[in-house]
Amino acid sequence: MEPVEINAGEYYLRAFRSDDRIDDVPALAEAFADVDTKRYMPRLTADGAPSAETFVLLMTDGWEKDYRWSWAVCESVTAEVMAGIVIHNVDHHLSSAEVMCWSQPKHRGKGVLPAALNSVLGWVYGAMDVHRVTYRHAVSNAASQRVAEKCGFTLEGRLREEAMVDDQREDQLLWSRLASDPHPEQLR
Numbered sequence: 001m002e003p004v005e006i007n008a009g010e011y012y013l014r015a016f017r018s019d020d021r022i023d024d025v026p027a028l029a030e031a032f033a034d035v036d037t038k039r040y041m042p043r044l045t046a047d048g049a050p051s052a053e054t055f056v057l058l059m060t061d062g063w064e065k066d067y068r069w070s071w072a073v074c075e076s077v078t079a080e081v082m083a084g085i086v087i088h089n090v091d092h093h094l095s096s097a098e099v100m101c102w103s104q105p106k107h108r109g110k111g112v113l114p115a116a117l118n119s120v121l122g123w124v125y126g127a128m129d130v131h132r133v134t135y136r137h138a139v140s141n142a143a144s145q146r147v148a149e150k151c152g153f154t155l156e157g158r159l160r161e162e163a164m165v166d167d168q169r170e171d172q173l174l175w176s177r178l179a180s181d182p183h184p185e186q187l188r
Contacts, residue, residue, distance in 0.1 A: 001066040004127070008119035011082065011112065013071035015063060018056045024072050027081035027104065028052035034105045039165055040141050041102060059086070066090070069124075073116040082107040085120050087133070095131040097124065101147065108143060114150035118184060121151065125179040135175045138163040148175045152184035 003015030016024045029052040031037055062068025067090050073083035082104055089098040099120075101113055124130045135153050137144035148155075153175035161169040
């Protein structure tokens with residue numbers, strides 16, 4: 001499958017790249033070096049440029065083999081990477097997937113992720129015929145909880161001691177959103 005680009009108004013979503021025209025490696029290395037990103041996403045923390053390059057290759061492979069879809073969320077004028085969204089654990093038989101996302105440190109709390117993620121979910125439900133998307137985060141990650149709420153996810157439960165945060169076990173919250181759920185704008 002070829003990567004899909006999404007115009008989300010203020011934001012332009014495209015595949016992660018590292019080539020002669022666009023290089024997302026520095027932005028990824030910066031994001032994954034951030035203290036909060038390391039705290040809440042320890043498995044994806046890139047250790048400098050080599051790990052970020054590997055991340056781009058893995059995301060490219062996901063598109064090519066249709067098991068993971070990912071986007072760099074960019075400012076529509078400057079093309080600055082503001083956030084990242086990955087739809088993974090794609091199960092075509094069950095029509096389900098899971099979402100993982102993060103914001104660049106200087107773009108947190110500005111509504112970038114909810115706007116971009118709602119656009120991605122529209123594509124996932126419409127074009128890819130996915131019925132259920134789950135989202136999970138550590139209980140202490142209040143920013144991720146706000147993203148889940150703003151994107152119309154329903155809290156399903158608590159996964160006991162599922163996460164490692166600061167080398168300590170912590171519960172995760174499990175959220176889901178169905179294709180048949182109202183769009184978040186309809187919830188207001």
